[in-house]
Amino acid sequence: MSTEHKITKQQVNFKVFRFNADEDYLPYYEDYNMEVTSEEVVLDILNRIKWEHDGSFSYRRSCRHGICGACAIKVNGRATLACKESMTDMIELFGNELTIEPQSKKRAIKDMIIDKSDFWDKHADVKPYVVTDVDETPTLENLVSPEDAEQINDADLCIQCGACHYSCPVVEVNEEFFGPAAFAAAYRFESDVRDEIGTQRLEAVHQTNQGVWDCVKCFECAEACPKDINPIEKITSLHQMLFQKGVATSNVATRHAVGFKHSIARNGVLDEGGMVLYSERAAVVKHIPLALNMFRKGKIVPPWGIVKSENLDEIQKLVKSSSTAKF
């Protein structure tokens, strides 16, 4: 049986982001029409733009094996590790008009090259390493059991490419927010049995405005990650660890999470107004103008008007017997 496969060719128009921070006032796009073969990956296209069209075209590249994370860019808005994505897949996803852009247009220095310092600073802030007193003259191996190693999960596979970070809408609008890669790193070292940092890392990710409570739960990071690390899964784990390790303090975000359990135990369904009151406490007054607007349009049901779930006793029994959060 022949294993030979057929190489196909097609014309693709690439609309490529161009910008030189030293010379250009604004970025612009240049079109490159090229014949692309099914053998090529996106990095081949970047190389060909430089080699065949414009030697000044700039981008980062190094390993060509999906492990250094340098060549991360965006194709039609999708985070793409250029050396890993086949052109065939790109054309299947988006057709024959492809827009090539850097990970973050506002951080562009030259073409695909961005200033990634915000990413590295935030990454460093969560102490992405094992903090422990090292015995410099050990007499025994420092063993970690397979069960303990499993806790780290796949978070160890992160190559710091920034795909998730620059796909996160919160990073885009809030400069303080750590972002999914820093959170995944925080999770990875928080889950390491050798680490002796205590709750420092968790305290960092608990902070309002910077921490996990500002995550919008959009799953952009899960889509973006070329290593399938699923950062939002780690963010959810950090949320849970904050409660489990007693780091979570009472604030609008933590009360919002806890409030669901209380509301479900009482009604089965959510009491929307009650939830806002429970989460906000006295600060609920700031929502009064909105509540009045909604009330006028028949969008607010008073507590006594809520239609509770049928067989509520089952729900109440399950809330009691299945709760793993005992606090």
Added chain:
Amino acid sequence: MKKLKYALFTGCTAKQSTPEQYMSTMAVAEKLGIELVELVEASCCGASHLQDYDDFLSLVLNARNIAYAEKHGLTMVTICNTCQLNSAMTKHRLDNNADLKARVNEKLKEVGLEYKGTSDITHFLYAIIDDIGLDKVKEMVVTPLSQFNIAPFYGCHNIRPSELQNETHNSPENPYNPSSLDDLIIACGGETVDYAEKNKCCGFHVELQAPKTSAILAGNAVAGAMDGNADWIVTPCPLCHLKLDTQTGHLSKEIGRDVALPVLHMQQMIGLALGCTKEELGLKHHVESVDFV
């Protein structure tokens, strides 16, 4: 054709802050000849916030909801993207982890229920596309929406994570270039508006804890639709609807630009095209007036 029948998981919002969504779901189901058996026993899905606090409890509660759909022998249909995420994610996790499924069933046994994994879970949008077909919807249109430019707003939890899409649908949506809602707009006779924010986040889930972030994301979405010359926005998610419709003053303040557009539920758009009355579709329940009908 055999009459389509589903178990309807309304979610909490349709019974409280978006009554028009419940009304229009029922009106459109009748027009389309769909029978909906409401899961009146269902609890809240946890909205991905209970999941941050008590993961196992959220699995048990969602498995209980699905178990009721299974008792009816029906596919569960959701009308909220976040209900869809949490229900489908529960199914995904239990169907792929026998040990977890056994632990959940141990709890459900206490109330005489069992999660088997026999019911599919799909959002109403995809039930219409996959089971009825847009050609059929097109045939049934009596009032084409041809005079409207309509901006689709997909909502995160219907299109991400894509692994749930891939499990649920024959032709899974590309989260970077989704088409289902655009196709539905075209089937209803409308013009679709293409804009960068159509598959982005509305910010609803951090409305209380990060109001500024939330308002900027929603404000940018409405602004994008306006710049695309949209007459109105349509969304399959009541949470996106609430975020985009009810507080445009705040959104405008945070993005430094006046933004406001009517935001219709997907069911209301279909209803308009199929000849439902504005009373049936609950159009008076919008904060941004739907004054074009």
